[in-house]
């Protein structure tokens with residue numbers, strides 16, 4: 001039986017960089033999740049009888065919302081619902097399942113790298129039939145709908161069994177299929193990468209340490225690294241997905257994966273360290289004694305991708321988000337392939353990938369991926385690194401150093417000021433905007449501003465325009481600082497300050513990063529007045 005339930009709208013359901021993210025108690029308000037899910041369905045056309053994929057990263061409240069989403073999908077007329085076993089799908093696996101089973105779209109429940117638990121974060125996002133996050137046109141329509149919604153539809157049947165793999169017909173006729181995506185995902189990875197070469201490398205004693213951060217990639221990583229590639233048991237750590245990620249931030253960076261980082265910097269470090277985040281789309285790459293920045297990782301993967309079977313024909317082009325360093329641009333230039341600069345948010349890569357203009361994409365926020373799915377993919381990045389290491393037979397350190405010698409080094413760092421008062425953060429951005437016209441020509445220490453703007457993206461495929469995507473201050477000589485407010489935080493505002501300096505001279509490639517960027521850090525402070533406006537003496541996180 002289908003029920004139509006009266007509801008009242010919430011005014012705060014605007015999707016951010018990647019869907020709607022809020023604290024769990026916000027999602028637990030009456031009809032909060034239902035309103036948003038119905039608003040998604042109300043913004044779509046033509047899904048009657050079609051298939052919807054539903055899965056999440058297993059965080060606290062995942063199971064409850066999955067049950068609601070299944071009942072609402074059935075009531076709204078979807079003919080089939082595919083759900084991950086236990087309600088769990090990593091974000092890249094969800095993208096793959098949508099594509100493989102030609103679904104109409106998918107609902108992904110995740111707040112990515114944000115902490116989980118009864119008072120922590122939760123999120124819902126919608127992905128379209130190409131497997132990628134809905135473009136702004138759709139997220140804008142969803143938001144508009146949330147503001148006026150007055151009813152939602154839900155089927156009145158008992159909770160379904162999410163733990164039994166197989167198919168069932170739900171009352172009303174919708175087919176429910178529960179599957180274990182590890183098999184499908186692993187098969188895709190085996191097509192792209194030279195598993196025998198990696199297995200051989202590992203059999204020769206190459207040691208890997210993968211930290212699943214008590215999050216969704218654990219079962220995938222165990223299967224791939226230990227069972228298929230032969231890494232000794234224990235190579236994959238924290239592999240049991242937990243609803244609160246063991247109380248940690250499942251954010252793969254040197255700060256939140258500190259134990260792994262310290263081990264990789266210590267004596268007797270493994271050869272290769274890596275981690276992934278809450279929903280499996282981000283990655284951290286560390287060699288023995290060297291952390292690889294996500295921007296460098298993108299450039300190195302793009303320069304060497306042809307060593308993996310899935311990319312042996314070369315790349316059509318590379319895309320990166322605007323705040324990501326220009327390291328990949330140098331690779332694209334040398335190879336004579338397309339280079340695209342998009343706003344922050346994986347959704348902006350979808351059109352370029354669908355049009356065959358870009359093959360590999362990446363972001364400074366630890367996301368890298370390719371045209372194999374339409375999400376960034378943590379394990380994919382780790383496997384491409386392993387494939388390159390297996391073929392080249394060199395260490396991470398050697399590969400990175402040689403890359404810098406060939407292309408120059410883009411020193412790069414991001415300073416985050418988290419939980420800043422929203423008004424203060426907005427004031428800081430407004431103040432920066434008001435300076436854009438007067439900054440060019442001004443000097444800050446040794447740096448002279450060449451150009452300053454508020455980044456706007458003109459999508460070359462659908463011609464849509466996205467404005468106000470970050471304040472860029474470009475200095476003569478190629479250094480720059482970018483300021484933007486995060487679109488994924490759930491408390492107050494997070495100011496992100498992205499700092500970059502290019503160094504061609506290889507005798508100057510071993511400077512400590514913060515030291516190498518000191519002039520730019522000082523200029524950023526003077527221009528934006530960060531300390532007095534945020535009331536903070538220092539960033540909360542430096543990566």
Ligand code: G16
Nearest residue numbers: 017018112344345346365486487488
């Ligand atoms: C999401 C988006 C990414 C973006 C990141 C950070 O990642 O998919 O494209 O780079 O947020 O965004 P912001 O700087 O606005 O916080 P994830 O891994 O959180 O889904």
